[in-house]
Amino acid sequence: MADNPPRQTDLSATPWVERYRPKSLKDVSHQGEIVATLKNAVETNRLPHLLFYGPPGTGKTSVALALCRQLFDPSQIRRRVLELNASDERGISVVRDKIKQFASLAIGSNASSKAGKKFFTKGGTAKDPDDMDVDAEGEIKKYPNPPFKIIILDEADAVTRDAQAALRRVIEAYSKVTRFILICNYVTRIIEPLASRCAKFRFQPLPVESMKERIRYIAEQEHCKFEEGKEDEVINEILSLSEGDMRRAVTTLQSAHSLSCGADEVIQKDAIAEMAGLPPPALIDTLIKTLQTSNFDNMKNFVMENIVLEGYSAEFVLSALMAKIIVMEDVSEEAKAKIAIQAAQSDKNLVDGSDETLQLLTVCSLALGCLKSRQ
Template identity: 40%
Template sequence: MSKKQTVKKTIVPAMFTKNPPPTSTTTTTTEKEDKSKNDRLIPWVEKYRPKKVSDVAYQDEVVAVLTKCLAGSDFPNLLFYGPPGTGKTSTILAAAHELFGPQLFRDRVMELNSSDERGINVIREKVKKFAQFSVITTRSDGMYCPPFKLIILDECDSMTKAAQAALRRTMERESKTTRFCLICNYISRIIDPITSRCAKFRFKPLKDNIIEKRLQTICNNENVQYEPEAITELVKCTEGDMRKAVTFLQSVARFRTNMTITVADVHEITGIIPESVIENLYQVCHSGSYEKLTTTVKNVLLEGYAAHQLLLQLHDYILGQMALGNEQKAIIFEKAAIVDGCLLDGADEYLQMMDFLCTVMHQLCRS
């Protein structure tokens, strides 16, 4: 009988193998680093967007109605309108996430920005096709899911009248399987047949103390050092727009990394013109010297200040001047409205500002 030959297998250490087994410590560390890196890359507007309807700030009426709708899974067609940055899109996205869950959100929700896709073909092709599909009433986690889909049309006041008319017909025909949420800044640009088919909610501009608390919370979470006056000035610049406030805060934080944010930093990022520049322009108008006014306006514009921002701040400053009468202010502000329209149409900034400030000079010399 022949003896069986035993072959000894050479054991290669794990560190020399082609695919060494990963150690749990290394994997955990890498995952944490990747997560922190991804968090740094996410805009703060998206990172701190409300995840639930109850997290939406200062819109109590809308939150109360949507909470009852979510509890009963009975959803009407909605129309959200109001100034930008007040939480219109965030509110409906949070409601959709709560209603459908993370698994069905992509299948059940269609979000379109009507400023980009505003023609009648979009309504006929995308919206109509999506609205015609029927859906099931159960989620993968076993919870009840309403038997309809949700179409979100953002900035729908940019839609053409023909597209709105086609949308009205689609809302009627697909009411059993689809709900619509229209979001706009100006409700007057939406045709009456659509507004009559929706529950309308106006989103109010956010109060300063609410925005201030939110910005302070973000600063604490992101380890951003700040002066209290800087946050107050930032809130003042945004005029009730939470999105703009958070965006400006992130810009200032990146601009002054590992440093304390000051009021001067806020002015640098937001483009706010220093009060001394506004006062100087007003005093030059008071002097009645056209040559001096010409030089001053040229120097201000060469500093890079926007003419539209200059007009806004001059408006507020003149409004608070008690030396001017109501009739004089009315003449000045009427000219300001004309100049503002010309600037929006692309007129020359220097000529428009000279036109406005000459009117101010004329009224000051009369008093």
């Protein structure tokens, strides 16, 4: 009796990304060819080693977990599935110890694990507990429970090359009792001998309509409030910021809902951009006017006081600045090209860990010179 309230509390505290993660392959949207291929592999009991790659938030981990739920009875998943995040555990010692140890364990026969455990349905038919689960239609679901385990290695492109080389031998040696699912964003960072041992599946960015339908469903389930007649505007703003990343879109919606959790408060479009750290359009317009003054000190003071000290992301500022400059008619095509090349180089430097202030000043200095020469 005392267990019910804590369960409700745990459910409300669960991140929406996990709460609305697809529970089975049929719940996965858009990745139709991949789902159909995996379903066929499950039905024919011919599941190979898998390599999922594609942009973040496109369903790679969700498909892997849904596949495991479809293969194994819920009571078997903890013993049959090992999930590792390679960004935390990516050394060769993990491959030699943790992964190899789990991969080498043999699977007991189904007969011995189910001996003496019989349940009876209303019709009097005996059912094994490992094969019993009731779906939404009230029918008993049966699980293949194949005689192998599954190791899910998430963010496999973060694994060192030496560890990948050691992993390919583990995959070969224990392929009879273990299947591997490698998940990565960049397939080029997986060594070819390892990639050639897996069936590769590319996950495409989710289309806007598919994401919009799912976001609207989650908003309805969580009773999110929007300004009257502006629900589509807010959802479109969330989708434009997420750039095809469903995980980011759901997280943004949850954050916006948390900030507007008052009785009469609603989710506003401007709050989405502010929460994401995007610079307001007025700020970028003022920056361009400052660049057109041809005064380096004014430009530097504006960047330091209104961008850096306000905490805006240099990546977002550069992106918004380029979007404005590209459509300016009083700037030559050559000047636009020079600024775009420098912005691309600075964006790459930011990814590599360069100082944001220096990269902002570098691009703005070049833009200052290009706009000055146009006066």
